[in-house]
Amino acid sequence: MSSALTETGPQPLPRRRQVQLLKALALEAGWRHLALLSGLSTLNSLLDIGGLGLAVTLLLGSGSSTDAAPLIGGLPIAASLGLLVGLILLRGLIQAQVDINRERLRSGFTDRLRQQLLHEVFEASSAQLDRLGRGELLALLMADINRTALSLDQAVRMGQSLLAMAIYLASVLLVGQATAWPLLLALLATTAASLLQRSGSWGLGRIQSRLNAALQRTVGDGLHGLKALRAATAEAWLLQRFARETAEGRWLLRERVRRRASFNAWRDTLVVAVAGLWMLLQGESLTAEALTTTLVLAYRASASLSTVVQARRLCLGNLPGYEALRQRRAQLIPRQGEASDLTITDDTLSRLSRQRWHQLQWSRRDDGTQSLDSLCLRANGLVAITGPSGSGKTTLLDRICGLLREEDSHWQLSCSGGGWSLSGLAGARQMHQLIAYAPQNAVLFEANLRENLLLGANRHQDDIETWLQRLGLAHLLQRQGGLDAPLALAQDPFSGGEIHRLGLLRAWLRDKPMEVLDEPTAFLDAKAAEQVRSVIRERTEQRLMLISSHDPELLAQADQVITVQPSPASLPATAQARNA
CATH class of the missing domain: 3.40.50.300 (P-loop containing nucleotide triphosphate hydrolases)
Incomplete structure (x- = not known):
């Protein structure tokens, strides 16, 4: 594989670095939004547990109950069914609210990061800008900021799933009582093994950041110098350069899929083996309702674990995008006015x-x-x-x-x-x-002629037309749309x-x-x-x-x-x- 894809230099305390970046990411996104999402997710998990327990009780106890006979907490079966339906509807509404708030957080955070970066570029000194390349800035705006938002989104998903898994495991202990301890400990061991295993996502994510910059440089050079490439019949050179970069990207994608698939298969096999062994050991020590509810909750905990692992991998794989963003922004930090700076009101x-x-x-x-x-x-x-x-x-x-x-x-x-x-x-x-x-x-710029000339200023159209005529550019007014016709600049018209x-x-x-x-x-x-x-x-x-x-x-x-x-x-x- 190309040496460009190998990690270089020492990597001291990578987990500590990851935690620091996640903390900075959470602070920048805003704790209030994250706390709201956590609260909604907790309520969602509790309603899910209540609904599961109620459904199991109804399914296993309905054969010995009548419509009028008390079934759950003194409620008849019809009322119990109504309660179950209500819980399902309420949980669906809360889940929808969770999804809406997550998307609002992600999209708002993405827009804010892009505006901040552009503002910092505009405010930076010429010396600061000299240290940045066009490909790096394009990669930040087009790829790494998206990866930063995805990392935040997956970190939120991971936190929600961890919280849900903790609630499910606690419920396993409450329902199964003392006999559920072996199952609980085995599931906790599986969780620890899953979360502590090194998946390589962090290293692959850093490679992805470098690859994004290389791809943006290639694409930017191709569009910016299209005429020069054609004139020199150098299209093959640029295509070969693009092919080299995309080949590395394909390797990166295959490596991610391979690691994820093998890891998921190992985890799922271990969870099923733990649950099956526990069932064999319990024999008849649990009632049917308790056994069924415990297994359902254990299954939900396993599903939450699967979500946690997947979200963690995606979070760590995209977190280097935020690392690259922070590094570039540090180079663009607006210099505070020095004592020697003189300004006017x-x-x-x-x-x-x-x-x-x-x-x-x-x-x-x-x-x-x-x-x-x-x-x-x-x-x-x-x-x-x-x-x-x-x-x-x-x-x-x-x-x-x-x-x-x-x-x-x-x-x-x-x-x-x-x-x-x-x-x-x-x-x-x-x-x-x-x-x-x-x-x-x-x-x-790829705007209309009026905007290209005024750049946001306000001048009467007659002034613009008079100037165009004086400079021998009156023919530009004859184009369809006149001053308001958009300029497509790929072909240098x-x-x-x-x-x-x-x-x-x-x-x-x-x-x-x-x-x-x-x-x-x-x-x-x-x-x-x-x-x-x-x-x-x-x-x-x-x-x-x-x-x-x-x-x-x-x-x-x-x-x-x-x-x-x-x-x-x-x-x-x-x-x-x-x-x-």
């Missing part, structure tokens, strides 16, 4: 997003490198960054926008109302609300130039006091590039504008040009500024 933030700025000064902490460590942007001026590919232009823009190494950045902005300072991760999050950034590689202009338009529709554009005329023909340059000239008169570009015409209209020079391999890029 929400009212000030809202006011600054609507006002015209006079100046923005960005600076970074001195980390001993020779890269640009400050930049001043003034109103009514275009600042352009240029330099060879790979010299760090996009990295510099990302840092200025608070999207990279935010912890080291400081922003000082001023307008007619005064000056304000922001810094650190908390300050960067507020700067995101004040800057409109159009990255070089725009990303479209737009050209690179169209996607790039849509990314610029998305930034311009935000209408922020500062705009940052990365290679705004890249991927465009001469006409489209001139349209973009015209828009930039106009918007420079109204706000702070920062761009990176290789376009000589765009650089010629800049008021300040910063040339980023690549440095030797041992040093970062350096920057030189000159006035245009």
